[in-house]
Structure formats: C-alpha cells, structure tokens
Amino acid sequence: MSAPRSILITGASSGLGAALARSYAAPGVKLALVGRDEDRLAATAAAVRAAGAEAVTGRFDVGEAEPLGAWILAQDAAAPFDLVIAAAGVSAGARADGEMEGRALATLQVRSNLLGTLHTIEPLLPAFARRGRGQIAVVASIAALRGLPYSPAYSASKAGIRAYGEAIRALLAPHGVAVSVIVPGFFDTPMTGRWSGPTPFLMSLDAMTRAIRRGLDRRARRITVPRLLAWGSQAADLLPASISDRIMRGFRFHIEPGR
Template sequence: MTARRSILVTGASSGLGAGLARHYAAADVRLALIGRDAARLEATAADCRAAGAEVVTGLFDVAEAAPIGAWIAEQDAVAPFAIAIAAAGVSAGTSEAGAPEGHKLATLQVRTNLLGTMNVMEPLIAPMIARKAGQLVVVSSTAALRGLPYSPGYSASKAGVRAYGEALRALLAPAGVAVTVVVPGFFDTPMTDRWKGPTPFMTSLDTMVRVITRGIDRRAARVTHPRLLALGQQAADLMPAAIGDRIVRGFRFHIEPGA
C-alpha cells in the first residue's frame, strides 16, 4: 500500500486553516490538524474524513511550546510530514474610540502569531533537514509590509512571521527543504468579520485557499494575494515616514473583541 502524504495544518478549527485542511483532504492524504476549539476542530476533521483522508487531531494552543512540540514530533515519527502549514492566528487592535491595545492584547498576538509559528516549525526543521525533504508554510499578512496604526500588535507579529519565514527559506534551501511565505490580504473569515473598517480588494475564503494551495503545490517562495494591496502597503513603506503615516492613518478601523 502506498504511504499517504502527511500534512500538518494548525488553526484548523475555522477560517484559513479549516479551508486548507478541507482542500487537501483526499484518500492519499494523512492530515494532522491542530486547533483550540474541540467542536469546530472535529467538524473540520469529519469533513476531511468524509473526503477520504486519514485524520488525527490535536487540541492545543500554539503559544504553548512544549505540548505542541511533543505532539508534532510524535506525529512526524508516525508519518513524516511532507508539508507543515502554520495557519493559526489571532487579531486585536485599538478600540473604536482609538484607545491603544494595551500590553495584554499586544503581546497575545505576538505569542500566538509569531511565537506560535515558531513553536510549530522548529520541531520539524531538524527532521526535514535529515530527510532532505519537506516544506514549511508560514502565514504572514499584508499588515507585515507596513505597520498599521490601529493594529500595532498584529502588524508586529505578522512582520515577524514574514521575516522568520524569509530567513528560514534562505537557510534551508541548500538542505532541500522548501519554505513558502504566504502574505494574504482581506478574505472572508470570522476574523475579518470582526474588522470594522475598509477592506480593499476583499476576496472569498475559497479564492484565497485556491491561490495559496497553488503556491504551496509548486513550492513557491512567496504567495501574495491580492498583489495590488501588497503593492500599496509597500509603496507606503517606501515613502517618507510622515507621508506614509498620514496615508495609513486614513484607513481608520477597529477590531471587535474575539479570538
């Protein structure tokens, strides 16, 4: 019997992680799915099993390095991962009145989005180097390209993810390990539903999943969508700081509380 292709997806309870898991679910695939919400994670797993995939699930907070690292290593020993996708993330921002996020919310985003990505990727780096095979996928954001004044913690966390992924790619390429850095803009998920403000170039979850998986499947170095939004962010970053600040301040928004 041919071995199933083994894929790890975090954030599989909902949103992008769930969409990616469902996309890859097939009879020749073994999925290791991680999430924080037991009921929603099981719903994703059930859909993937119905598509023919073998599925194992882990209920973890990606910010907790030791338990998630042990579980990932255990699953990699059972079925070495061909692809590992770190899609878990949280968002917050300033209040509707413009009050700062505060230390708790700002650092929560860094712990989950940046350190959580590292907690998922790091246990697989040495095994993939030893196998001279594998692909790591990190999910950043267009917010990483130019910090947004109304979500400084989120912008910082995703800028860190982007830099981490770019560095890993250059480091691991000689060993035959691919790293794909995903830089998405706005797409239709529960996280985006909490965003109260402009959402330029908004796309559907299905479209975003399709674009990202095409990039993953060709082992692309970067997947950026939509490109026009990313170009706008990069242009604001290249301008004199005072001008860039004035532009990004114009896109005023707030993010309603939630995960």
C-alpha cells in the same frame, strides 16, 4: 514533485487553516490538525475524513511550546510530514473609542502568531533538514509589509513571521527543503468579520484558499494575494515617513473584541 501525503496544519478549527485542510483532503492523505476549539476542530476532521483522508487532531494553544512540540514530533515519527502549514493566528487592535489595545492583547497576538509559528516549526527543522525534502509554509499578512497604526501588535507579529519565513527559506534551501511565505490580504473569515473599516480587494475564503493552494503546489517562495494591495503597502513604505504615516492614519478601522 509528488503531492504531499502527510500534512500538519495549525489553526485548523476555522478560517484559512480549516479551508486548506479541506482542500488537501483526499484518499491516501493523512492530516494532523491542530486547533483550540474542540467542536470546530472535530468538524474539520469530519469533513476531511468524509473526503477519504485520514485525520488526527490535537487541541492545543500554539503559544504553549512543550505540549505542542511533543505532539508534533510524535505525529512526525508516525508519518513523516511532507508539508507543514503554520496558519494559527489571532487579531486585535485599538478600540472603537480610540482606547489602545493594551499590553495583554498585544502580548497575546505576538505569542499566538509569531511564537506559535516558531513553536510549530522549530521542533521539525532537524528532521526536515536530515530527510532533505519537504515544504514549510508560514502565514504572514499584508500588514507585515507596512505596519497598520490601529493594529500595531498584529502588524509586528506578522512582520516577524514574514522575516522568520524568509530566513529559514534561505537556511533550508541547501537541504532541499522548500519554504513558502504566504502574504494574504483581506479575505472572508470570522476574523475579518470582526473588522470594522475598509477591506480593499476583499476576497472570498474559497478564492483565497485556491490562490494559496496553487502557490503551495508549485512550491512558490512567496505567495502574495492580492498583489495590487501588497504593492500599495510597499509603495507607502517607500515614501517619506511623514507622508506614509499620514496615509496610513487615514486607513481607519477597529477590531471588535472576540475570542
């Protein structure tokens, strides 16, 4: 399987999306980068170009389907995508004083994480199926395996992404399109920097990016990093709910307000 030459990455202004953009940057590669922060998105594009790749940027909120979809289809028409990585996401949760996250923050996370993933991928599915090739990657979370009581909407949004990715993987396989469902644990990003609480098996951004890139290169159906943390979450889910809930309540954290 040849390396991808035309790649779409959302969430490319920081964190995992920006790191993956830099990882793929090389002469002959075209990267279509989507992000919300204009300055940080420009910095990612500059790093990509310095590595010899071509970069085009789109400043979009992935929760807004129509403008994002139109831009994505225009970029695909100009250089058909080999790989799409839906990495945009936000996080929130209960406050340090125990106050619930509330409807507005809960809705924001579902809109940005789950709907943003759908808004990125759905416009491209007919073209990918018609071409009979390509790869799609969605970024879920360990929180998708067993909901975290202090961040329920984030958990729900990531569980939805995981289920969506698993579903379209089976749907698209007969068309020759690969789908990778990425399930990362804790890694060092500005989002994690807002997390106040335990971060078991915390990885550096570089280490997480390398692990995900290895999985993408081999077109892995599931990319779970680190596996030990995932096994713990899955084991908790297999326990009786009364026991599992008590264990998860002991995993106390809160997420500082941020952008």
